[in-house]
Amino acid sequence: MQVAGKAKTLAAGWIEVGTLEDIPRLGARVVQTPDGDIAVFRTADDQVFALRDRCPHKGGPLSQGIVHGTRVACPLHDWKVHLDSGLAVEPDEGCAARFPVRIEGGTIYLSLAPEEGCPNK
Amino acid sequence: MKEQLVVVGNGMAGMRAVEELLKLAPDKYAITVFGAEPHVNYNRILLSPVLAGEKQPDDIVLNGAAWYAEHGITLHKGKKVERLDRRTRTVNTADGTQAHYDRLLLATGSDPFILPVPGKNLAGVVTFRDLADVDAMLASAKQFRHAVVIGGGLLGLEAANGLLKQGMKVTVIHLGAVLMDRQLDRSAGRMLKKALEARGIRFLLEAKTAELIGKQRVQSVRLADGTEVTADLVVMAVGIRPNVALAQSAGIHCDKGIVVSDTMQTYDPRVYAVGECVQHRGQTYGLVAPLFEQAKVCANHLAELGYARYEGSVTSTKLKVTGIDLFSAGDFTGDDSTDEIVLQDAARGVYKKVVLDGNRIRGAVMYGDTLDGAWYFQLMRDATDVAGFRERLLFGQAHLGDAGHGDIKTRVASMPDDAEICGCNGVCKGAIVKAIGEKKLFTLDEVRAHTKASSSCGSCTGLVEALLATTAGGDYSTATKKKPICPCTDHSHDELRTAIRAQSLKSIPAVMQQLQWKTPNGCAKCRPALNFYLLTAWPGEYVDDNQSRFINERAHANIQKDGTYSVVPRIWGGETTPQELRALAEIAEKYAVPTVHITGGQRIDFLGVKKETLPRIWGDLSQAGFVSGHAYGKAIRTVKTCVGSQWCRFGTQDSTALGIQLEKMAWGSWTPHKFKLGVSGCPRNCAEATIKDFGVVCVDSGYELHVGGNGGVKVRVTDFLCRVKTPEEALEYCAAFLQLYREEAHYLERTAPWIERVGLAYVKQRVVEDGAGRKELAERFHYSQKFAQDDPWAARAQGAERHEFTPLKRVG
Ligand code: SRM
Ligand SMILES: Cc1cc2nc3c(=O)[nH]c(=O)nc-3n(C[C@H](O)[C@H](O)[C@H](O)COP(=O)(O)OP(=O)(O)OC[C@H]3O[C@@H](n4cnc5c(N)ncnc54)[C@H](O)[C@@H]3O)c2cc1C
Ligand code: SF4
Ligand code: FES
Numbered sequence: 001m002q003v004a005g006k007a008k009t010l011a012a013g014w015i016e017v018g019t020l021e022d023i024p025r026l027g028a029r030v031v032q033t034p035d036g037d038i039a040v041f042r043t044a045d046d047q048v049f050a051l052r053d054r055c056p057h058k059g060g061p062l063s064q065g066i067v068h069g070t071r072v073a074c075p076l077h078d079w080k081v082h083l084d085s086g087l088a089v090e091p092d093e094g095c096a097a098r099f100p101v102r103i104e105g106g107t108i109y110l111s112l113a114p115e116e117g118c119p120n121k
Numbered sequence: 122m123k124e125q126l127v128v129v130g131n132g133m134a135g136m137r138a139v140e141e142l143l144k145l146a147p148d149k150y151a152i153t154v155f156g157a158e159p160h161v162n163y164n165r166i167l168l169s170p171v172l173a174g175e176k177q178p179d180d181i182v183l184n185g186a187a188w189y190a191e192h193g194i195t196l197h198k199g200k201k202v203e204r205l206d207r208r209t210r211t212v213n214t215a216d217g218t219q220a221h222y223d224r225l226l227l228a229t230g231s232d233p234f235i236l237p238v239p240g241k242n243l244a245g246v247v248t249f250r251d252l253a254d255v256d257a258m259l260a261s262a263k264q265f266r267h268a269v270v271i272g273g274g275l276l277g278l279e280a281a282n283g284l285l286k287q288g289m290k291v292t293v294i295h296l297g298a299v300l301m302d303r304q305l306d307r308s309a310g311r312m313l314k315k316a317l318e319a320r321g322i323r324f325l326l327e328a329k330t331a332e333l334i335g336k337q338r339v340q341s342v343r344l345a346d347g348t349e350v351t352a353d354l355v356v357m358a359v360g361i362r363p364n365v366a367l368a369q370s371a372g373i374h375c376d377k378g379i380v381v382s383d384t385m386q387t388y389d390p391r392v393y394a395v396g397e398c399v400q401h402r403g404q405t406y407g408l409v410a411p412l413f414e415q416a417k418v419c420a421n422h423l424a425e426l427g428y429a430r431y432e433g434s435v436t437s438t439k440l441k442v443t444g445i446d447l448f449s450a451g452d453f454t455g456d457d458s459t460d461e462i463v464l465q466d467a468a469r470g471v472y473k474k475v476v477l478d479g480n481r482i483r484g485a486v487m488y489g490d491t492l493d494g495a496w497y498f499q500l501m502r503d504a505t506d507v508a509g510f511r512e513r514l515l516f517g518q519a520h521l522g523d524a525g526h527g528d529i530k531t532r533v534a535s536m537p538d539d540a541e542i543c544g545c546n547g548v549c550k551g552a553i554v555k556a557i558g559e560k561k562l563f564t565l566d567e568v569r570a571h572t573k574a575s576s577s578c579g580s581c582t583g584l585v586e587a588l589l590a591t592t593a594g595g596d597y598s599t600a601t602k603k604k605p606i607c608p609c610t611d612h613s614h615d616e617l618r619t620a621i622r623a624q625s626l627k628s629i630p631a632v633m634q635q636l637q638w639k640t641p642n643g644c645a646k647c648r649p650a651l652n653f654y655l656l657t658a659w660p661g662e663y664v665d666d667n668q669s670r671f672i673n674e675r676a677h678a679n680i681q682k683d684g685t686y687s688v689v690p691r692i693w694g695g696e697t698t699p700q701e702l703r704a705l706a707e708i709a710e711k712y713a714v715p716t717v718h719i720t721g722g723q724r725i726d727f728l729g730v731k732k733e734t735l736p737r738i739w740g741d742l743s744q745a746g747f748v749s750g751h752a753y754g755k756a757i758r759t760v761k762t763c764v765g766s767q768w769c770r771f772g773t774q775d776s777t778a779l780g781i782q783l784e785k786m787a788w789g790s791w792t793p794h795k796f797k798l799g800v801s802g803c804p805r806n807c808a809e810a811t812i813k814d815f816g817v818v819c820v821d822s823g824y825e826l827h828v829g830g831n832g833g834v835k836v837r838v839t840d841f842l843c844r845v846k847t848p849e850e851a852l853e854y855c856a857a858f859l860q861l862y863r864e865e866a867h868y869l870e871r872t873a874p875w876i877e878r879v880g881l882a883y884v885k886q887r888v889v890e891d892g893a894g895r896k897e898l899a900e901r902f903h904y905s906q907k908f909a910q911d912d913p914w915a916a917r918a919q920g921a922e923r924h925e926f927t928p929l930k931r932v933g
Contacts, residue, residue, distance in 0.1 A: 015930075015932060017929055017930040017932075018929045018930060022924065022929055023924075023929065024667070024668055024924065025668065026642060026668040026669075027667075027668050029924065029928065029929035030928045030929060031928065031929050031930045031931075031932060032928045032930070032931045032932065033932045033933055034932075034933040037928075040929060044641060044642045045641075058682070060684070061680075061684040064672040064676070064680060064684075065645070065672065066644075066645040066648065066649075066668070066669070066670075066671065066672075067668065068640070068642050068643055068644045068645060068648065069640055069641055069642060069644075071644075073644070073645035075671070075672040075673075075680050076680070076682065077546075078645065080645075091560070091570055091571040112932065
């Protein structure tokens with residue numbers, strides 16, 4: 001079963017990027033790809049989100065920000081971005097593209113295809 | 122089925138509460154609104170410009186019909202609620218419209234007070250409260266010539282000004298001896314009177330209205346002394362009374378207003394009330410800013426979040442008569458226990474008075490030049506100690522001298538849209554004006570949240586306020602009495618520091634749990650502050666929480682605009698050697714560092730280093746004998762020195778050696794904000810010691826110690842602390858001063874604002890006069906240094922925090 005499950009994930013374009021323990025709680029790590037960095041965040045309650053590592057304001061690396069709740073504060077000028085939607089927190093406007101993630105048995109899988117809806121891919 | 126919320130009163134406070142509620146819980150209630158006026162929700166404050174012909178009624182609509190429709194709100198316009206039945210939970214209007222509520226919000230505002238004199242019901246006698254009043258006045262102005270305004274307060278003068286602009290001859294009758302006597306003292310009142318007289322308004326002061334004379338329409342006003350004044354229109358602007366009729370008839374406890382608790386609930390917990398109709402802790406309010414705070418708290422409870430509390434407001438006032446600048450706040454009359462400082466220049470029409478209680482501001486009145494009103498208001502609310510700049514207080518925040526400001530409203534009005542208002546955040550006038558209009562912003566805080574203007578250094582606050590005044594009308598600055606450190610908590614900095622020690626709280630989660638944080642794990646504002654407070658409270662014991670540190674401190678390097686980092690090794694006292702320089706040159710070459718810069722702090726900065734490379738560069742630096750310079754931290758930065766008596770023909774002491782000793786003692790320490798030191802060898806002061814947080818100026822007889830300087834955004838020269846004889850003493854005083862600052866300043870408060878807040882006298886008492894206390898402070902500093910002087914770079918070069926510097930994965 002396990003093997004079959006994994007095969008299915010891989011078939012859908014999922015990439016294994018590490019384990020939950022590799023990312024500090026309320027922290028983030030970066031997955032480097034030829035198309036740019038993807039920030040993978042872990043919240044206090046072990047939810048994992050992935051966003052393009054580029055702030056909608058002036059491109060700051062969101063992975064370097066302070067994570068709180070399900071938001072991150074950009075390190076350059078302190079915009080806040082929702083981890084679950086990629087949208088900037090009001091009243092700021094803009095977004096960072098979301099990337100699908102799934103966790104199976106503590107292993108994190110990431111899809112490199114950004115979700116639709118945000119021009120900042 | 123949704124719960125039913127019924128709102129009585131379609132005015133500014135009621136609809137603001139609904140707006141706030143929709144933000145928090147858009148789907149919780151089916152909302153029904155009753156409004157006695159036949160209009161949608163409009164900005165009452167802007168009635169004055171409508172009367173003056175500067176705006177049209179359409180311009181002042183806040184929420185149009187579409188807004189009600191979009192949110193599914195049933196609006197009963199032009200229907201006054203006549204009866205409230207709390208048993209059946211229904212409200213009823215005269216025409217039989219009925220609505221049932223689960224919760225009820227009363228926002229009935231106030232009624233203008235009508236003098237009980239004969240003739241008060243004649244045609245042509247009006248009040249100034251709503252659009253219907255303005256219509257009546259405008260119609261009279263077309264037909265008639267003589268207007269009398271009874272009441273020389275804010276409203277009365279705005280009415281008089283408007284009627285004058287409509288071409289009427291206006292007389293203001295005022296009972297008191299001073300215009301706007303609730304906001305102004307005698308001198309300011311006199312200047313205002315002169316300015317308005319110059320425009321053509323006639324004043325009768327200390328005049329009591331006895332009767333209004335006329336058959337159908339009013340013809341004249343007779344005063345108690347027998348004088349008669351011709352009048353085709355009489356505007357009564359003699360005060361307002363909270364509109365409590367409906368609440369009272371339903372048996373809800375009322376005094377001056379409808380009595381509410383800190384959660385904006387009346388004695389019937391299903392019934393809430395906000396706005397001018399309300400009495401909270403004995404106070405009623407007649408300006409919108411406090412009402413908006415009430416609305417926010419009320420919405421929080423209607424949404425069943427249940428944590429917000431309204432604790433009262435302090436307010437300030439400005440008059441909205443174009444071309445006249447007036448500001449007042451707090452207690453501006455004073456008493457035996459207060460002092461006042463006054464600046465008066467009748468020729469230029471400038472008057473400023475600040476009332477001080479000890480060295481703290483209790484109130485202020487300004488006429489003619491109000492640019493610094495917001496600053497005084499802030500100093501007053503924060504109870505800042507102004508001893509250090511008392512003589513310069515009246516010259517204003519910019520210390521421009523009293524002549525420098527000009528008429529700020531005219532100035533901003535004449536600025537082009539692309540003029541930059543906020544230099545920190547690069548926000549120009551057009552963007553602010555647009556946001557105020559489109560997003561319906563009223564307060565300085567709202568403009569800050571939406572545009573970021575004035576949210577950083579604050580020096581453009583006056584300009585932003587002037588824009589608010591010219592765009593939205595009125596003045597709305599206000600604030601709650603106690604300042605929480607961020608929206609996650611109700612606690613202030615001082616309360617948190619006290620609680621951490623008193624309750625032995627030793628981790629961030631423990632603080633958040635014990636002190637009932639409103640968010641699960643705080644935010645980017647409170648977590649770094651808590652981390653610092655815990656670190657200083659429990660040295661050696663508290664385990665630093667890396668995830669609560671800003672990236673620069675977490676990565677021990679300074680993030681740059683392109684996401685790379687900078688590396689600044691410590692160069693003790695700014696003195697180096699050829700070997701060190703050679704090592705630095707080799708390392709810079711080895712790692713192809715794009716830019717090498719000599720910093721303003723006598724050190725060398727490698728800029729543009731990739732994060733992954735940091736541990737290796739640090740390893741090499743460490744091998745060459747360098748440690749971290751903490752150029753990235755709220756920490757000890759540099760000790761700038763001059764060559765002193767070693768070389769200089771004027772040097773009195775070995776300033777370089779003392780600087781190096783100070784740096785060796787203090788490096789590695791975390792502080793509330795960055796902390797810089799300087800040691801100059803003589804009073805020529807080449808090391809600029811008198812703009813440092815701690816500065817030493819060597820003199821023949823010893824060492825002069827200076828504190829609280831700042832060379833940054835707002836230059837502040839140090840205060841002289843004391844003179845000592847030996848370098849050992851200088852070190853001890855420095856350690857004690859540092860520890861006092863670490864233990865008591867607010868996080869992100871540099872020594873300069875800290876000293877202005879607590880007062881130099883206090884710092885002197887703790888560090889200079891109390892010898893035993895000084896030694897204890899210094900000991901506590903040295904103890905905490907045992908755990909701090911551990912080079913973070915060496916540790917990371919050897920593999921600590923590896924995850925911070927390596928990607929999770931590389932793909933492709
Ligand atoms: C590198 C340096 C400029 C240079 O190339 O010369 C510099 C660079 C920065 N300064 Fe500075 N300051 C540098 C000397 C100064 C000085 C001069 C001095 O120290 O003698 C001042 C005025 C003196 C003072 O602080 O009172 C100065 C006043 C500021 C301020 C305003 C502080 C204030 O209280 O008003 C900031 C902003 C802040 O701290 O919030 C700031 C902030 C910064 C930051 C940290 C901005 C940031 O957050 O990115 C810059 C980091 C650059 C980096 O990555 O290294 N820098 N900065 C200097 C480093 C000195 C060092 O060796 O550590
Ligand atoms: C000309 C003018 C200038 C002003 N300038 C300023 C200024 O510069 N700065 C400032 O901060 N403030 C200013 N104010 C004060 C500010 O407008 C008020 O504080 C604010 O509007 C009060 O809000 P509210 O919701 O409590 O009352 P309102 O805005 O008066 O709303 C109450 C509404 O409830 C309705 N109502 C009452 N009883 C019933 C009932 N039984 N059934 C149905 N509806 C009912 C009323 O008709 C009214 O529409 C000014 C006021 C005026 C009149
Ligand atoms: S302050 Fe100037 S004069 Fe004095 S020792 Fe330093 S360099 Fe020499
Ligand atoms: S780049 Fe993120 S806030 Fe400016």
